[in-house]
Amino acid sequence: MALMLKDIYTRLLERGHKLTPQRWAIIAIFLMNRGRHLSADDVFAMLRETHPNNGIATVYRTLELLEEIDVLKKLDFGDGRARYEVRDDDNHHHHHLVCQQCGKITEFEDDLLIALEAAIHKKTGFQITEHVAKFYGVCAECQQKAENG
Amino acid sequence: MALMLKDIYTRLLERGHKLTPQRWAIIAIFLMNRGRHLSADDVFAMLRETHPNNGIATVYRTLELLEEIDVLKKLDFGDGRARYEVRDDDNHHHHHLVCQQCGKITEFEDDLLIALEAAIHKKTGFQITEHVAKFYGVCAECQQKAENG
DNA sequence: ATAGTAAACGAGAATCATTCTAAATACAAG
DNA sequence: CTTGTATTTAGAATGATTCTCGTTTACTAT
Numbered sequence: 001m002a003l004m005l006k007d008i009y010t011r012l013l014e015r016g017h018k019l020t021p022q023r024w025a026i027i028a029i030f031l032m033n034r035g036r037h038l039s040a041d042d043v044f045a046m047l048r049e050t051h052p053n054n055g056i057a058t059v060y061r062t063l064e065l066l067e068e069i070d071v072l073k074k075l076d077f078g079d080g081r082a083r084y085e086v087r088d089d090d091n092h093h094h095h096h097l098v099c100q101q102c103g104k105i106t107e108f109e110d111d112l113l114i115a116l117e118a119a120i121h122k123k124t125g126f127q128i129t130e131h132v133a134k135f136y137g138v139c140a141e142c143q144q145k146a147e148n149g
Numbered sequence: 150m151a152l153m154l155k156d157i158y159t160r161l162l163e164r165g166h167k168l169t170p171q172r173w174a175i176i177a178i179f180l181m182n183r184g185r186h187l188s189a190d191d192v193f194a195m196l197r198e199t200h201p202n203n204g205i206a207t208v209y210r211t212l213e214l215l216e217e218i219d220v221l222k223k224l225d226f227g228d229g230r231a232r233y234e235v236r237d238d239d240n241h242h243h244h245h246l247v248c249q250q251c252g253k254i255t256e257f258e259d260d261l262l263i264a265l266e267a268a269i270h271k272k273t274g275f276q277i278t279e280h281v282a283k284f285y286g287v288c289a290e291c292q293q294k295a296e297n298g
Numbered sequence: 299a300t301a302g303t304a305a306a307c308g309a310g311a312a313t314c315a316t317t318c319t320a321a322a323t324a325c326a327a328g
Numbered sequence: 329c330t331t332g333t334a335t336t337t338a339g340a341a342t343g344a345t346t347c348t349c350g351t352t353t354a355c356t357a358t
Contacts, residue, residue, distance in 0.1 A: 018325065018334065040315080055337045060316065078225060080345095081315060095265075097275045108269050116261045117284065124257060125289030126246045132283045135266065140274030167305060167354050189344080204308040209345065229316095230344060 003071065003088050005031070011069040025051055026062045030072065030086050037075055037083040037105060077105065077134070095133045101142035108135075152220065152237050154180070160218040174200055175211045179221065179235050186224055186232040186254060226254065226283070244282045250291035257284075 008027055012019055029046050030038065038046075044059045063084055066072040073087040077098055093114070094107045117128045138146075157176055161168055178195050179187065187195075193208045212233055215221040222236040226247055242263070243256045266277045287295075 016334085020324085020335065022336075053337080055339095057317080057338080058336060061335085076225065076227060095269075097269065097273065097277075099275075100278070106273065106275070108273060108275075110265060110268060112261065112265045112268070113282075116259060119259065119261070120244075120246065120257050120284060124246065124255065125292070126248075126255070126257075126284070126286055127288075127292060128246075128284045128286035129249070130285045132281070132285070133262075133265075134281045135269060135275070135277045136279045136281070137275055137277035139276075143274070143276060165305085169306065169354070171307075202308075204310095206309080206346080207307060210306080 003086060008066075008069075008071050011071065015069065017065065017069075022047075022051065022054055022058050023062050023065070025054075026059065027066070027071070030066075030084070034086055035107075037077070037085050039081045039083050041081065043084075076132075095135060097135045097137070097139070099139040099142055100136055101138055101146075104139055104141075106139065152235060157215075157218075157220050160220065164218065166214065166218075171196075171200065171203055171207050172211050172214075174203075175208065176215070176220070179215075179233070183235055184256075186226070186234050188230045188232050190230070192233075225281075244284065246284045246286070246288070248288040248291055249285055250287050250295075253288055253290075255288065 005027070009019060012023075017023075025047055026043060029043055033046075040056065040059050040063060043063070044054075044056050047054050047059065063072060063074075063082075067074050067084070070087055072084040075083040075085060075096070077083060077096070093111050094109050095113075097106045097108055099105070113131055113133055117131065120126055120128060154176070158168060161172075174196055175192060178192055182195075189205065189208050189212060192212070193203075193205050196203050196208065212221060212223075212231075216223050216233070219236055221233040224232040224234060224245070226232060226245070242260050243258050244262075246255045246257055248254070262280055262282055266280065269275055269277060
């Protein structure tokens, strides 16, 4: 099921953290932008609109905290900055398709990697806890543009 | 087949690059350390042993150049620095297993991801040119240590 | 061989995302 | 209210990477 505010609140309190206005605002930004992959600077810019005197350091700390309590998932698309997305219980196995033309990032659901993980464990004894899979190429739209151009 | 010095020499000259002693030395470092994943700093340290007055900027420039001509493959293990390995013609589909305990990186050969790429193209029209797959977990040795400790 | 020219070099400054520090503030519990 | 702890801000620090610029070098054509 989708992650709710109540869950986040509970997780924070369980670990002895406070629900400050800054954290509240940053959580809201992510909940209002589900499906997007926000960088610290993206969040900072959005936060500034409503909280003009928030510091960037707080954004970084909050992102780190939200990752620790499994609210956010840290992503790396190789563009030199970390990005984050909401980690719902039901989005556990989607992969990212990065278009090298327009930079757009789409998602793809598939559990084929589970089979691969099983094969790896069988052959090497390696116990996998997490995987990262990214695919680089050209999205359907950019292919069409290239044909028509 | 394995990448030879002659191939590298040819590729450099074809594109109008010069074969300087510095480049020669850096190429040699990679050929003498096949299978390892060297960072710019690793290369710099090794280079210093024989060429004490080489600059780090040259290392970065050379790594970039060698990547451009497909001699090296740039890797990102999420430790905040880029790493490089020799890109042989025959190592096209190995994945990296990163042990979260000891940091060791092992490799695993498998073409299962090809099937996944086909599935993605069929469903989304996305034309994939490259993929990155990394698996994080605990290697067999660290598991044993944990059991015995 | 020699000189000309573009490429490459070294040293250090600059950049950029991220992390740390120090001092100030807010919150929860007694 | 007071005290201890968590959190915040602003700015400095960090660390990998890139840029700049004056100098040097490898290749080319004389």
